[in-house]
Amino acid sequence: MLTEKDFEITTLGPCAIDSPLRRLRDVGFIEDSSRVRLQPKIGPQYADGMELSVEEAGPRERIHFEPRWSCGAVVTCGGLSPGLNNVIRSVYSELAYNYEVPRVLGVRNGYMGLNPESGLKLVELTPAYVDHIHDMGGTVLGSSRGPQDPAVIVDALVRESIDMLFCVGGDGTQRGAAKIAAEVQRRGLDKAIVGIPKTIDNDIEFVYTSFGYYTALEKAQEVLRGAHVEARCAPNGIGLVKLMGRDAGFIAAGAALASQDANFVLIPEVPVRLDGEHGFLAALEHRLATREHALVVVAEGACQDLLNRARAAETDASGNILHEDVGLFLRDEIKRYFKAKGIAINLKYLDPSYFIRSVPANSSDRILSDQMARMAVHAGMAGKTGVMIGSIHNELVHVPITTSIAHRKRVDTASDLWTAVMRSTGQPAW
Ligand SMILES: Nc1ncnc2c1ncn2[C@@H]1O[C@H](COP(=O)(O)OP(=O)(O)O)[C@@H](O)[C@H]1O
Numbered sequence: 511m512l513t514e515k516d517f518e519i520t521t522l523g524p525c526a527i528d529s530p531l532r533r534l535r536d537v538g539f540i541e542d543s544s545r546v547r548l549q550p551k552i553g554p555q556y557a558d559g560m561e562l563s564v565e566e567a568g569p570r571e572r573i574h575f576e577p578r579w580s581c582g583a584v585v586t587c588g589g590l591s592p593g594l595n596n597v598i599r600s601v602y603s604e605l606a607y608n609y610e611v612p613r614v615l616g617v618r619n620g621y622m623g624l625n626p627e628s629g630l631k632l633v634e635l636t637p638a639y640v641d642h643i644h645d646m647g648g649t650v651l652g653s654s655r656g657p658q659d660p661a662v663i664v665d666a667l668v669r670e671s672i673d674m675l676f677c678v679g680g681d682g683t684q685r686g687a688a689k690i691a692a693e694v695q696r697r698g699l700d701k702a703i704v705g706i707p708k709t710i711d712n713d714i715e716f717v718y719t720s721f722g723y724y725t726a727l728e729k730a731q732e733v734l735r736g737a738h739v740e741a742r743c744a745p746n747g748i749g750l751v752k753l754m755g756r757d758a759g760f761i762a763a764g765a766a767l768a769s770q771d772a773n774f775v776l777i778p779e780v781p782v783r784l785d786g787e788h789g790f791l792a793a794l795e796h797r798l799a800t801r802e803h804a805l806v807v808v809a810e811g812a813c814q815d816l817l818n819r820a821r822a823a824e825t826d827a828s829g830n831i832l833h834e835d836v837g838l839f840l841r842d843e844i845k846r847y848f849k850a851k852g853i854a855i856n857l858k859y860l861d862p863s864y865f866i867r868s869v870p871a872n873s874s875d876r877i878l879s880d881q882m883a884r885m886a887v888h889a890g891m892a893g894k895t896g897v898m899i900g901s902i903h904n905e906l907v908h909v910p911i912t913t914s915i916a917h918r919k920r921v922d923t924a925s926d927l928w929t930a931v932m933r934s935t936g937q938p939a940w
């Protein structure tokens with residue numbers, strides 16, 4: 511078996527081998543020459559003094575896999591996120607052009623494409639295949655939900671002589687990647703399983719911003735603008751917008767903050783009281799009485815305690831809880847409340863749904879996708895396995911996948927983000 515001592519890196523130019531280290535040292539997070547110890551508070555659940563040890567991402571002085579004999583594959587799983595095609599293209603570009611790896615494969619339709627029972631064939635990535643994909647939304651490889659047996663996937667990696675698998679996806683995908691990495695280790699195989707985080711919900715721990723998030727905010731903002739115009743142009747106008755965010759309110763909070771027009775933002779992290787003197791509906795009535803219009807933004811996962819009372823939770827193929835439609839629920843509750851009060855309102859309900867995630871990536875997400883993809887390739891070529899590319903304090907790092915999936919990232923209600931939402935909307939604490 512080859513070890514990293516057997517190969518010197520030869521194909522990288524005078525690029526950033528030292529610079530991530532130097533920058534980390536400058537900001538004081540470096541502990542020694544190869545590891546970064548993060549002691550500052552990085553989330554409420556780590557405030558108890560837990561230390562996290564992560565490695566900075568970037569090209570390594572020595573690589574593990576001999577490029578000429580290596581094969582890398584990329585798989586995209588879960589819901590779409592703007593930037594997926596950019597990741598595929600940049601994984602290819604870094605592997606094929608910079609490391610000169612001769613065989614780079616694309617897996618069709620998520621992990622399912624590594625199961626022979628699916629009948630799906632691997633795609634040989636070429637310059638022509640990836641040429642224009644970065645300008646398109648979605649993923650050219652396709653994606654899917656639904657469980658796959660890690661043993662079957664590892665069998666496919668062995669059969670196809672895949673040395674490095676780049677798993678692009680959300681927390682479900684990373685859970686799958688962790689199981690694949692464990693199976694590889696159990697069999698004593700020499701393969702690198704590297705995660706690249708993907709979610710418009712921005713709810714992966716140790717990833718400050720995931721690619722696609724800001725593009726989704728741009729699109730969401732357009733909808734907020736439309737809803738705001740509608741609300742302002744009608745007596746007692748209410749614009750109600752539902753945005754994606756199954757378990758976390760980052761999209762609703764970010765879009766509201768970016769638009770500066772929202773008056774109420776309801777997210778899963780903050781339980782909402784609808785009725786009563788200090789509840790949401792009374793606050794909405796007060797807003798109409800004083801300003802004659804209101805813009806309400808609700809995240810898909812908000813208010814679920816109010817909706818799910820009479821219903822057992824259903825799940826999708828990957829086991830994610832399918833929420834009842836909070837937008838329709840709130841629309842009906844608002845109508846019911848004002849009807850009972852004899853107050854005429856004009857409510858316009860907008861649900862942009864998949865529109866915010868099926869578009870091409872904006873500039874910042876293109877850059878982030880590219881950086882994460884290239885860092886993942888550096889990690890893979892260096893033989894790192896069971897790691898995901900994270901971003902902490904503006905640095906791209908290797909986070910053990912098991913660490914990243916231990917918690918889901920949530921909007922911290924003591925954070926600057928949520929404080930700014932509260933101040934820009936003026937909404938009360940329920
Ligand atoms: N706990 C898990 N263990 C193994 N694989 C999982 C797990 N959860 C999800 N997956 C797989 O990862 C893929 C994507 O997961 P999903 O939750 O749908 O999307 P996302 O990765 O965006 O969260 C699916 O093929 C799913 O079966």
Ligand SMILES: O=P(O)(O)OC[C@H]1O[C@](O)(COP(=O)(O)O)[C@@H](O)[C@@H]1O
Pocket residue numbers: 587588589590680681708709710711754755756757810826
């Ligand atoms: O209808 P689908 O494809 O399951 O996607 C809906 C889900 O996609 C999301 O945007 C996030 O999806 P992921 O978990 O795949 O990142 C959720 O907010 C939403 O519930």
